[in-house]
Amino acid sequence: MKDSCSSVSKLLEKYFDHEVTEKERSLVEDHILDCETCQDGLSLMGRLREAIKNPIREAEEEESFPWVWEKIERGIRLQEKPNYWESFRSWVSISPLFKKKVWVPAMAAIAILILVTAPLLFKKTTSYSSPSVVEYVESQTYNVMVYESEKGKVTVIWLFEGPEKESPPS
Amino acid sequence: MNSEEMDLISRCKQGDQDAFKEIFNQYQKKVYRIAYGVVRQREDALDIVQEVFIKLFRSIKNFKGKSNFYTYLYRMVMNTAIDHIRRSRYKIQTSSIDEDGGFQLSEEAVKRPDHILIHKELEERVRIAMEKLPPDQRAALIFREVEGLSYQEIAETMECSVGTVMSRLHYGRKRIQEFLKNYGKLEGGE
Numbered sequence: 001m002k003d004s005c006s007s008v009s010k011l012l013e014k015y016f017d018h019e020v021t022e023k024e025r026s027l028v029e030d031h032i033l034d035c036e037t038c039q040d041g042l043s044l045m046g047r048l049r050e051a052i053k054n055p056i057r058e059a060e061e062e063e064s065f066p067w068v069w070e071k072i073e074r075g076i077r078l079q080e081k082p083n084y085w086e087s088f089r090s091w092v093s094i095s096p097l098f099k100k101k102v103w104v105p106a107m108a109a110i111a112i113l114i115l116v117t118a119p120l121l122f123k124k125t126t127s128y129s130s131p132s133v134v135e136y137v138e139s140q141t142y143n144v145m146v147y148e149s150e151k152g153k154v155t156v157i158w159l160f161e162g163p164e165k166e167s168p169p170s
Numbered sequence: 171m172n173s174e175e176m177d178l179i180s181r182c183k184q185g186d187q188d189a190f191k192e193i194f195n196q197y198q199k200k201v202y203r204i205a206y207g208v209v210r211q212r213e214d215a216l217d218i219v220q221e222v223f224i225k226l227f228r229s230i231k232n233f234k235g236k237s238n239f240y241t242y243l244y245r246m247v248m249n250t251a252i253d254h255i256r257r258s259r260y261k262i263q264t265s266s267i268d269e270d271g272g273f274q275l276s277e278e279a280v281k282r283p284d285h286i287l288i289h290k291e292l293e294e295r296v297r298i299a300m301e302k303l304p305p306d307q308r309a310a311l312i313f314r315e316v317e318g319l320s321y322q323e324i325a326e327t328m329e330c331s332v333g334t335v336m337s338r339l340h341y342g343r344k345r346i347q348e349f350l351k352n353y354g355k356l357e358g359g360e
Contacts, residue, residue, distance in 0.1 A: 013336075013339070013340060013343070014336070017314060017320075017321065017339070018320075019320065019321050044347065045343065047292070048296065048315075048343060048346060048347070049315045051289075051292050051293045051295075051296040052207075052296055052300065052311060052312070052315045052316065053315055053316050054289075054293060055210075055293050055297065056203050056206050056207050056316050057203075059202075059206050059212060059215070060199055060202055060203055060206070063202060063212070063216075065198045065199075065202075065219075068198065068216060068219055068220060069191065069194055069198075071220050072194065072220050072223045072224055072227075073187070075220060075224040076187070076190075076224060076227050
């Protein structure tokens, strides 16, 4: 390696990539004329470049692309169909009502209304099945009637006065 | 960017598919080369080509024309290709790499040590070495060695400084050379 190698080797890669100034180019070219080390360095980078580039070029030459376009076209068409959410969003964005801020309190009011009414609407109402009379006892003073629902959970005992005797027609 | 390309892009922004097909015809091979350079698998590279052009159709309205169109497109290709590798947890098909990371010549190569085979073996080694590089170094090398972009163009594409590009190229090349150090054919020529 020559003494000037260290300074030129910094430029070697730039020279190889055609990124040097005119002055730098002549400096490198003067040097590499009789420097085998730098010549080898350049040659090595050249072989690397070919080894990177060639398989890619070969793969490209073997490829035909018309069917690729067909698939891309299909992909574009699929993406052009908006889904329901996008349709809703686009409707919201074009609706003049929703462009104004009035919908904010309106939506808040609806939400509160739903929150308030939901427990009432979904409250489990106890349905009593039609009771059936289990026992009926008549006496002179009181009548007793015992009701019981079909499921047997509710029992009602009804105590009431006996009906007044009708007075005979005069 | 020339006026013809600007016109094509402007038509694409309005949803003109014929104009978009023109763009596809102009750039399909370049996009394929970059994609193939990164993934080195035909099917994967073609998947990336499709994905990139569909993305491009959708996003071309965001292209403001402040940079060159090809740098915008190349950036999209490189990002998509790198994402593709990450997504598919790309496995290097290294049946020919031994436990120490060394390269084992195939039986056929040992029997036929001709020039073509030597070239092929070298290319295969470089491919493996490239796959070991960080994505930024690999991208810089593909832009430079395959597409022949200048340092400035690579910097625009990768959104970094020229100095960073030079550094990525330098360390990328150095790491490949180190990987190939034991491979005498590279050092000594053919």
